Amino acid sequence: IWIFHGFYAEEKLVGNLASMSTSERIKAIQKMPRTMKQKREIRNKVLKEITEESRHHSSQLLCCPQCLQRTVVSFRRFGNSLSECFHLLQLTHKTLKIIGASFGTSVLSYFIFLKWLLAFNIFSFVINFSFITVPQFVAAEPNNLTFTGLELFTGAGYFQETVLYYGFYSNATISKTENGPSYNMQLAYIFTVVIYFVICFFILLFSMAKSFCRNFINPQMFSGTASKLLCVWDFNITNEKAVKLKQKNISMQIKEDLAEVNQEVLNFSATERVVRIIIHLVCWVASLGTAIAACAGVYFLSINNLKVFVKEHKNDFKSQAAMLVLPIVASLLNAFIPFFYSWLGHLERFQTPGYQIYVTITRNTILKISIIGILCYYWLNIVAASESQCWETLVGQDIYRLVLVDFIFCLLGSFFGEFLRRIIGTTICVNLGLPEFDIGRNVLDLIYAQTLTWIGILFSPLLPGIQIISFSIVFYVKKVSLMMNCQPPRKVWRTAQMATSFMLLLFFPSFLGVLSVIGVTIWRLKPSEECGPFRGLSSMYDVVSEWIKILENYTASKWVVWIYYNLITSEFFFFILSVIALIITYLYWQITEGRKTVTKFLKKQIIN
């Protein structure tokens, strides 16, 4: 069934298509919902019309349009073959298709997120490596320490005198030859880090805004049954068992939805409602209490660690192993407390399962944020003011160990959580069944690892490289574990909304927190006296102020000095920027409200 195009309408269509440019025409023909035969007929008619027109103009312009057309055609063919080459490079494309086919789009969104983070880390590594590490190789000092295998785990020892940590970088102006081009290491270090974070900020902002725009156009329609029903069938699924499972899930979900709509869950009496509220409160207090206890434990352990490390500078096996205790404890807390939270979630009875998932994720996020927060407090306030020789390297080593242990625990978690659970579920305790792939937990683990990397970039510039290796291995292991051990998820998540919430979680707590930590480090903390590119200064930011003072003496760069004094350091400028941003936001909000009213009005008109 299609709308019948009268003869006149078809003539008009052909005329429209003939007047478009070639690429637009191709796209327009592709978009037509007709069979191949009809599209071919229309295309031939259009081409005939074009050649007739060009024959008209041929007397005036001779062979030029033909040459132009030929070059355009060959250019387009080149573009096509280039995009096909790109397709070949997409090694993971096929893997992602297979995952989407067997498990649905929600699990697929985890792997897409992981791939995006991997690409992001490659970009970070390239920037930091080329601007900070490569020049340092030119002016590297020889390394006198010996390499034992233990350094891979503890990050100390041999690695202390390598480019891995901040302490190794020199504060000199490096130049290969006398009077040759020189490279100011101090300025390079601070500018690379700051500009990298500014670029990250904009990338995250635009990705978040794009997915927000796509997925939250009209939140009213979201709770609609119609949209859920008509759009729920995932045509991606090809496995027969998965199809039957999906059908069962859909029917269960429809029945649940209908039951909710028919009788409100809040049919409870007053006492039952009060009891439920009390249960909610108790669970929240329990979860916050656990988070606070975990933080306190981590804090006292790290203070102890610092005493051990600074006072007794032994390099033997026992003290090196003692350095690993803190990261292991932090990862254990991160691995086991979420089980407690999901148990609490089962205890409380929520109105919808979606609400339960969001509450559990919120609690896990609070736990992870508080652990990272307490560690940052410890690093910035206690380690920085301690008597150690090179506190930045100490912090870098701590972060290295945390990242490494977190990676190991991720692999172990996959092994125990999925592989052993499957064996238990199929042989010993058969009514448990196969495990499901816990998307929320895995995504939070990824965001945790990425936050640690971001914090560590200032203190250990090669950390993104380590994270690249770690993420690639995690991708492979998770994929294999998923295929071997898991079943498709039972609850039907709103996948598009999920992808947006991942981005939101990445941006708000994670990135902004990192920005504040880096800001405090650069502005307020005193770099160590004897190591690193900023030795001897009273804060890392002094490099920039001193540089500006030097620039004042050159007339050619007076505009840089002017920008610095009047825009970057003046509070008035930022105040005006914020006021303008608020005004624009308010105007857009009012425009949206106005459009909503117009939509309502138009709908009423359609009915009448």
Add this chain to the structure above:
Amino acid sequence: AEAAGAAMGGSGSLLPREALSEYQELTFLSKQEILLAYKRFSELLPKEERENACSARLPKSCILTLPELRANPFQHQICRVFSTSDNMDGSMSFEDFLDMLSVFSDAATLDIKSHYAFRIFDFDEDGALDRKDLEKLVNCLTGDGEGSQLSTAEMEQLIQNILEESDIDKDGTINLSEFQHIVSRSPDF
């Protein structure tokens, strides 16, 4: 085209280059995907017809052996919508096959996907989704298991909810524009 044929291995006949570039222009598929489709299609044909695969027609029973369609509850509808055969037997030529792959590919626009989805969901082919169509749709979605079919009361309630939400001109059916309106609001499509 010869290199592509060699890469395909023993697929037998080759796809002529002009046809390949024409298909590339008329569908959303890339060259690789068209060649892969050609290979799959000719594998399903009996040996004698493989030489002119472009003009052969596959009967519906063969198409339904494809793994992507085998388990799909909408398999019959899909074959009906994409087939251009004159005697309504659901048989598909290679071009119909390419049309189907093009609409389901990632590169296809939302418009064309929703247009075809509407035709797939329109069981009685009257150009609108009325109550009977919606009933059949829900039954397809929930499957034929014992516990998963909805009771009549539940079905009534569900269809009532759907129509309330999506029927803008309140004529008791969902037409193409209303369907496309809902689909454009829901990014999960």
